[in-house]
Amino acid sequence: MLNRIADMGRYGVQVIESLGSATLLFANSLMWGGPGSAGFADLVRQIFSVGVRSLSIIAVAGFFVGMVLGLQGYTILVDFGSEAALGTLVSLTLLRELGPVVTALLFAGRAGSALTAEIGLMKATEQLSAMEMMGVDPLKRVITPRLWAGIISMPILALIFSTVGIWGGAFVAVDMLGIDDGAYWGNMQAAVEFYNDVAKGIFKSFVFGWVVTWIAVYQGYASIPTSEGIGKATTQTVVVSSLAVLGLDFVLTAVMFGGV
Amino acid sequence: MGKRTVEFSVGVFMVLGMIALVLMALRVSGLSMDDAADTYTVRARFDNLGGLNERAKVSMAGVTIGRVTKIYLDDKWYSAVVEMEINKSMSTLSKDTSAAILTAGLLGEKYVGLSVGAEEEYLKDGDWIEDTQSALVLEELIGRFLFSKAKE
Amino acid sequence: MATDQPYVSVRNLTFSRGDRLIYNNLSVDFPRGKVTAIMGPSGTGKTTLLRLIGGQLTPDSGTIVVDGQEIGKLRRQQLFELRKQKMGMLFQTGALFTDLSVFDNVAFPLRVHTSLPESVIRDLVLMKLEAVGLRGARDLNPAELSGGMARRVALARSIAMDPELIMYDEPFTGLDPISMGMIVKLIRGLNSALGLTSLLVSHDVEESCSIADYLCLVSGGRVIGFGTPEELLNEGSDEVRQFLRGDPDGPVPFHYPAPDYRQDILSGGR
Ligand SMILES: Nc1ncnc2c1ncn2[C@@H]1O[C@H](COP(=O)(O)OP(=O)(O)OP(=O)(O)O)[C@@H](O)[C@H]1O
Numbered sequence A: 001m002l003n004r005i006a007d008m009g010r011y012g013v014q015v016i017e018s019l020g021s022a023t024l025l026f027a028n029s030l031m032w033g034g035p036g037s038a039g040f041a042d043l044v045r046q047i048f049s050v051g052v053r054s055l056s057i058i059a060v061a062g063f064f065v066g067m068v069l070g071l072q073g074y075t076i077l078v079d080f081g082s083e084a085a086l087g088t089l090v091s092l093t094l095l096r097e098l099g100p101v102v103t104a105l106l107f108a109g110r111a112g113s114a115l116t117a118e119i120g121l122m123k124a125t126e127q128l129s130a131m132e133m134m135g136v137d138p139l140k141r142v143i144t145p146r147l148w149a150g151i152i153s154m155p156i157l158a159l160i161f162s163t164v165g166i167w168g169g170a171f172v173a174v175d176m177l178g179i180d181d182g183a184y185w186g187n188m189q190a191a192v193e194f195y196n197d198v199a200k201g202i203f204k205s206f207v208f209g210w211v212v213t214w215i216a217v218y219q220g221y222a223s224i225p226t227s228e229g230i231g232k233a234t235t236q237t238v239v240v241s242s243l244a245v246l247g248l249d250f251v252l253t254a255v256m257f258g259g260v
Numbered sequence B: 001m002g003k004r005t006v007e008f009s010v011g012v013f014m015v016l017g018m019i020a021l022v023l024m025a026l027r028v029s030g031l032s033m034d035d036a037a038d039t040y041t042v043r044a045r046f047d048n049l050g051g052l053n054e055r056a057k058v059s060m061a062g063v064t065i066g067r068v069t070k071i072y073l074d075d076k077w078y079s080a081v082v083e084m085e086i087n088k089s090m091s092t093l094s095k096d097t098s099a100a101i102l103t104a105g106l107l108g109e110k111y112v113g114l115s116v117g118a119e120e121e122y123l124k125d126g127d128w129i130e131d132t133q134s135a136l137v138l139e140e141l142i143g144r145f146l147f148s149k150a151k152e
Numbered sequence C: 001m002a003t004d005q006p007y008v009s010v011r012n013l014t015f016s017r018g019d020r021l022i023y024n025n026l027s028v029d030f031p032r033g034k035v036t037a038i039m040g041p042s043g044t045g046k047t048t049l050l051r052l053i054g055g056q057l058t059p060d061s062g063t064i065v066v067d068g069q070e071i072g073k074l075r076r077q078q079l080f081e082l083r084k085q086k087m088g089m090l091f092q093t094g095a096l097f098t099d100l101s102v103f104d105n106v107a108f109p110l111r112v113h114t115s116l117p118e119s120v121i122r123d124l125v126l127m128k129l130e131a132v133g134l135r136g137a138r139d140l141n142p143a144e145l146s147g148g149m150a151r152r153v154a155l156a157r158s159i160a161m162d163p164e165l166i167m168y169d170e171p172f173t174g175l176d177p178i179s180m181g182m183i184v185k186l187i188r189g190l191n192s193a194l195g196l197t198s199l200l201v202s203h204d205v206e207e208s209c210s211i212a213d214y215l216c217l218v219s220g221g222r223v224i225g226f227g228t229p230e231e232l233l234n235e236g237s238d239e240v241r242q243f244l245r246g247d248p249d250g251p252v253p254f255h256y257p258a259p260d261y262r263q264d265i266l267s268g269g270r
């Protein structure tokens, strides 16, 4: 019993410790440099590997999610005779929730895990140490451009996800279910507000991008430099950042869309 | 992967983001540049809103011509006041226009429905709509029905 | 700074990894402008010593002074500045950047630290690559190099900035005799031409004796011998001579600390 309590205490201390060192890592890599501080070319290269490489999975997923929303929303709304509100349902669901959240989860699996593995491997092969010995701060060289790339890419990906999703919904609603084109778009336009729905959704995805990338680079940077350690860190990235995204989503929704 | 290809595809990525944003603004949220300036505000007093929300539609003959911007309780009369923005294009609403709180479908959202009056003078910014009809509240209807049945 | 002062001076250094005490009150000076070979049994902490000097590890106690600056007292930025201006290190594993070509690897420190035009950087990089005989391999990726080639590229990279102090962690392993001879000449040449201070970790007694001005023998967390190769070969203690001659029996243990062999075998378990 006493042992269990001691274990829990030790675990708690470990969690707080890693939170502290993650914060230090974040502060050290962002405070001393904006997006271009390690060279603009580096940032572009990272946006490529973090953002562009995630584009296809995001677009395909967005299209299917939008189509499913269209189908499911229709079967529910048609019972109340309000299938004209389908556009509203699809767009608000995507903009406020599914766009940012699903994109962040996919992003964690696709880009986050790759970031962790890459940085962990750089650590294991002493590339980070070599950089340090050359007088180059790996935080600035390696971590900063990746962090910024994640923060920049995520809102773009989420926007693309939602856009593709809304058009996917329109495809199902208008072309397959025969809902009036004007009703789908007209009701949507009447209900969706740029600031309240679109901008808040972008803000959400911005926060998620920041959190997922931060967790990913920290897990890589703090990983035990063996194949086992890197594997564990990669899993950890996906698990921790997914939970963080879902938890934060609740908080952000409560604060921004009220109701609590 | 050549350097040029990387730069080019990141450029394309950014452009796609912009396009998505523009689509969101114009096509999805129906934002138009001259939105705010083109409305005027009228007010109406209701005994019971029955679940009307801010941002609800204001329509006439089924066409949306504005939206509810503000709802508050008048603490002198203890009645609800609804402020709504009407598009400038609908500037010829007569003074005796009436407003009712209606429901879209059986269980749909509440909205404000306006019906035309007969007077020559038009509503101006800040005017009150005098002739109003509150929301139908299901409980009240049932209560009234039972009451009249009992009297028979 | 007087030129007769040691370039690196270690005082009362104590360092442990977990429960294992690696250095206990170690004091040693590495003279300026000379090649000093650090030798000792595998696992005594030679790599660790280089990392301590480079400031990548922090001693439990004691001080390390590099060219008049005490490593432990520097702030993060100052430490990076010192490494940039004065240090070069060849890692035991090479540690090439896997996402850059051979050329870009060698050019990396130049591009980061200087604002030289690309044409000058090209000349410098080709010069360094020529010195290690790999000018023709400039467009290869690190994954396409053999172990020995990778080490030579890493060597070219570590001398790219012309550091004052250069630490080689086992530069000779995995090299064929020709490359080895070339690298030996290169290290010697850098030293006499530019007056570099070199620390060289090596297991190769013969090469080390031929290349080094001084030998520094570490074992069991302390220095067991420091001097010119002749001094140590002729007048060193028993353990020093055992090590240099490579005898398995003697005061220097071949084994990692362990309980008695017979007992260990008989006790079962793990
Ligand atoms: N990251 C680490 N964590 C814990 N212990 C370590 C770590 N790295 C090295 N050690 C321990 O420190 C000791 C010294 O290691 P070091 O790498 O300095 O040896 P070395 O003298 O360079 O050996 P070799 O000649 O084989 O390269 C070893 O006993 C090793 O077990």
Ligand SMILES: [Mg+2]
Pocket: C046, C047, C048, C092, C169
């Ligand atoms: Mg070693």
